[in-house]
Amino acid sequence: MADDALVPFVxxxxxxxxxxxxxxxxxxxxxxxxxxxxxxxxxLAELVAASTLLAASLKFSGxxxxxxxxxxxxxLAVVECDHTLKLRATAQWDAAAVGELGPxxxxxxxxxxxxxxxxxTLDPEDGxxxxxxxxxxxxxxxxxxxxxxxxxxxxASRMALAVRDGRVGGLLxxxxxxxxxxxxxPWDEASRAIDxxxxxxxxxxxxxxxxxxxxxxxxxxxxxxxxxxxxxxxSAARVEQALRIAGRxxxxxxxxxxxxxxVTCEYCGRRYTFTPNQARALFDAPAT
Numbered sequence: 305m306a307d308d309a310l311v312p313f314v315x316x317x318x319x320x321x322x323x324x325x326x327x328x329x330x331x332x333x334x335x336x337x338x339x340x341x342x343x344x345x346x347x348l349a350e351l352v353a354a355s356t357l358l359a360a361s362l363k364f365s366g367x368x369x370x371x372x373x374x375x376x377x378x379x380l381a382v383v384e385c386d387h388t389l390k391l392r393a394t395a396q397w398d399a400a401a402v403g404e405l406g407p408x409x410x411x412x413x414x415x416x417x418x419x420x421x422x423x424x425t426l427d428p429e430d431g432x433x434x435x436x437x438x439x440x441x442x443x444x445x446x447x448x449x450x451x452x453x454x455x456x457x458x459x460a461s462r463m464a465l466a467v468r469d470g471r472v473g474g475l476l477x478x479x480x481x482x483x484x485x486x487x488x489x490p491w492d493e494a495s496r497a498i499d500x501x502x503x504x505x506x507x508x509x510x511x512x513x514x515x516x517x518x519x520x521x522x523x524x525x526x527x528x529x530x531x532x533x534x535x536x537x538x539s540a541a542r543v544e545q546a547l548r549i550a551g552r553x554x555x556x557x558x559x560x561x562x563x564x565x566x567v568t569c570e571y572c573g574r575r576y577t578f579t580p581n582q583a584r585a586l587f588d589a590p591a592t
Contacts, residue, residue, distance in 0.1 A: 376416020473506030
């Protein structure tokens with residue numbers, strides 16, 4: 305089993321589904337453009353794994369976006385994963401404030417007190433946005449997202465996440481809508497399995513190994529593995545459009561300061577540079 309793989313599964317004969325993911329390379333590539341402090345790197349890796357597990361069940365072509373915004377040590381954190389499991393992530397933080405929290409800081413610690421919020425947005429390519437807000441209470445990323453799924457999606461869910469030495473793994477189980485009394489026992493079994501699971505198991509083997517350990521004796525239907533992949537959607541055309549939206553005055557101010565316009569993608573670190581002639585031409589030619 306490859307290090308980057310997501311394996312969907314269902315309990316045979318019961319209304320329980322889930323997915324297990326291992327994504328060492330994809331998470332490393334998604335976070336590699338910044339030197340994140342240890343606590344932030346761990347939480348971002350957990351959010352990357354969780355977002356991938358959630359995006360795997362999207363019923364539309366589009367993206368799932370998890371965004372933390374506020375005025376705490378981490379001002380912004382964004383993880384985006386689409387229906388094909390292409391993902392990217394970025395964050396903005398106060399290095400001194402994050403450093404004071406220590407390496408074991410939770411997502412709520414990083415967000416800080418006040419008006420910080422965690423929003424989960426479903427963004428179909430052809431359809432309206434849907435956004436849910438997660439209460440930033442003390443607890444793990446997995447617990448926060450379990451609460452979101454139960455309250456916003458009406459899906460009883462359990463999630464386990466692990467990050468260790470650059471390895472990232474996660475397991476999600478859900479009780480399907482319409483489940484009856486006959487499905488209570490399988491769901492209780494799945495929930496107990498999450499509680500009993502050693503987090504180290506999520507990063508010590510591939511997804512099928514994890515499922516074998518987590519549900520011994522359970523008849524599972526395991527589906528074809530899917531490959532999570534870091535992929536940034538930045539492009540010269542997108543940057544040019546962003547500069548047009550920023551306006552001629554802001555572009556001229558950048559030219560006056562630096563003699564050129566430089567734009568760096570926050571997700572992948574790619575730098576786009578425009579000479580004065582190239583920058584001014586954006587406002588003289590029709591947008592494409």
